[in-house]
Amino acid sequence: MFRAARFVALPLLLAPAACLxxxxxxxxxxxxxxxxxxxxxxxxxxxxxxxxxxxxxxxxLIVDGKVIVPGPGYSVSLDLGPLERLQPRVQQVIVRAxxxxxxxxxxxxxxxxxxxxxxxxxxxxxIRCGDGTLATIAAVSDAT
Numbered sequence: 001m002f003r004a005a006r007f008v009a010l011p012l013l014l015a016p017a018a019c020l021x022x023x024x025x026x027x028x029x030x031x032x033x034x035x036x037x038x039x040x041x042x043x044x045x046x047x048x049x050x051x052x053x054x055x056x057x058x059x060x061l062i063v064d065g066k067v068i069v070p071g072p073g074y075s076v077s078l079d080l081g082p083l084e085r086l087q088p089r090v091q092q093v094i095v096r097a098x099x100x101x102x103x104x105x106x107x108x109x110x111x112x113x114x115x116x117x118x119x120x121x122x123x124x125x126x127i128r129c130g131d132g133t134l135a136t137i138a139a140v141s142d143a144t
Contacts, residue, residue: 033132035076035129044061045059045122062113064111067112070107076097078095078112079096094129095129
């Protein structure tokens with residue numbers, strides 16, 4: 001009887017402790033947008049065979065575009081964002097532009113490319129920067 005009471009009382013004692021702990025949630029999805037503009041977005045799926053004795057077909061989603069940043073001190077990269085569960089499902093790709101510009105710097109255009117893991121089917125792809133949408137790619141071509 002005493003052992004059973006311990007197992008019942010333990011979760012009740014730990015519940016208030018869980019309310020007091022602060023849980024840090026990383027805010028890595030959306031970040032401030034330092035891009036001034038963008039152009040020439042394209043997306044396609046590349047299929048290739050591995051170099052094994054028995055080759056296996058692999059696929060990657062390739063997203064290319066150009067981003068205009070405030071100066072040459074900025075680096076631009078693409079990250080895979082969340083999948084919008086709409087019909088059709090929309091894959092988000094996040095543009096990350098980080099750096100510092102000096103006074104007198106002229107805007108610079110940077111070519112950016114992202115290689116992402118495959119999904120079975122692709123609908124539209126939304127290119128996002130911060131809280132805004134830079135572009136939407138309606139269809140993903142399959143380059144086999």
